[in-house]
Amino acid sequence: TTWHVLGAGSLGSLWAVRLARVGLPVTLILRDPARLAAYRASGGLTLVEQGQEQHIAIPAQTVDAAEPISRLLVACKAYDAQSAVARLAPRLAENAELILLQNGLGSQDAVATLVPKARCLFASSTEGAFRDGDWRVVFAGHGFTWLGDLAHPQPPYWLDDLLLAGIPHEWQTQILTRLWRKLALNCAINPLTVLYGCRNGGLRDHHCEVATLCGELTELLEHCGQPAAAQDLHNEVTRVIQATGANYSSMYQDVAHGRRTEISYLLGYACEAAKRHHLNLPHLNQLRNRLIAHLAVHGLPGT
Numbered sequence: 001t002t003w004h005v006l007g008a009g010s011l012g013s014l015w016a017v018r019l020a021r022v023g024l025p026v027t028l029i030l031r032d033p034a035r036l037a038a039y040r041a042s043g044g045l046t047l048v049e050q051g052q053e054q055h056i057a058i059p060a061q062t063v064d065a066a067e068p069i070s071r072l073l074v075a076c077k078a079y080d081a082q083s084a085v086a087r088l089a090p091r092l093a094e095n096a097e098l099i100l101l102q103n104g105l106g107s108q109d110a111v112a113t114l115v116p117k118a119r120c121l122f123a124s125s126t127e128g129a130f131r132d133g134d135w136r137v138v139f140a141g142h143g144f145t146w147l148g149d150l151a152h153p154q155p156p157y158w159l160d161d162l163l164l165a166g167i168p169h170e171w172q173t174q175i176l177t178r179l180w181r182k183l184a185l186n187c188a189i190n191p192l193t194v195l196y197g198c199r200n201g202g203l204r205d206h207h208c209e210v211a212t213l214c215g216e217l218t219e220l221l222e223h224c225g226q227p228a229a230a231q232d233l234h235n236e237v238t239r240v241i242q243a244t245g246a247n248y249s250s251m252y253q254d255v256a257h258g259r260r261t262e263i264s265y266l267l268g269y270a271c272e273a274a275k276r277h278h279l280n281l282p283h284l285n286q287l288r289n290r291l292i293a294h295l296a297v298h299g300l301p302g303t
């Protein structure tokens with residue numbers, strides 16, 4: 001079965017190159033004929049790994065190609081996932097499988113609702129990659145990807161492809177717990193790094209504020225039926241701030257580069273979930289309002 005990869009950005013290219021270089025069939029799906037022409041002119045994707053460049057010509061097509069899709073890796077941003085998958089829905093084969101790599105929560109359900117007959121697997125990844133040019137991706141941080149399916153506990157047979165491709169992964173029956181935990185860590189760290197214009201380690205100077213947010217996030221997780229994701233949250237946040245002290249958070253980097261953030265699927269999702277549960281979390285809401293105002297100053301959307 002061909003791996004159709006939607007979105008040749010950082011994570012999409014990282015997966016596509018690793019799958020293709022061990023001989024697995026991969027096809028990139030690009031947004032329009034202009035992007036396809038630009039890709040073809042460049043001759044393929046380049047992966048930079050520990051200073052070594054690897055160039056590989058992976059076949060590509062646009063969203064509007066006719067070929068049916070059985071396995072789709074959705075590797076665009078959370079805010080593009082729904083519209084991108086909607087355009088591909090007519091091409092999905094019976095029993096198609098989608099792997100959703102989006103950060104945060106909210107986009108996965110939106111996609112799953114669009115394609116009720118397809119199997120949707122949710123993924124959560126700690127791998128790090130960024131683009132240092134068009135069709136070039138730098139593999140910056142080794143990590144792990146957890147995959148799971150809320151509806152079926154049994155793993156798909158194609159996990160063998162990931163093994164062959166050397167993509168570190170694990171099947172996770174509690175994938176929602178992992179996604180919620182990551183979302184909570186993100187809410188406690190990323191927005192503050194944007195507001196204070198600091199590296200993760202800079203939040204050591206704001207430990208009271210971090211602790212207050214962790215208290216509210218813990219309450220939220222417990223109300224959302226995610227007690228396991230709530231466990232010891234503040235300690236882990238403190239640990240992450242220490243361990244990644246020299247790093248700039250992904251949201252900080254998005255704002256610094258003038259890129260739209262995934263706020264609606266992170267802090268925004270948390271605030272909406274609190275509202276649904278009639279939970280009053282004043283600091284979390286205030287953080288969201290401050291962040292939206294800050295983004296507006298930088299000409300960036302608050303959604």
Ligand code: NAP
Binds near residue numbers: 007009035076084
């Ligand atoms: P990215 O580098 O911005 O790549 C997204 C890609 O999707 C772009 O190449 C974009 O095309 C493409 N795209 C958007 N809409 C499309 C459409 N309708 N049809 C075809 N292609 C479309 O983003 P990323 O960093 O890989 O992030 C993807 C997701 O993974 C995000 O939710 C992110 O939070 C998550 N994540 C990323 C990392 C990381 O290290 N990068 C780590 C963990 C999780 P154009 O090139 O034409 O704009």
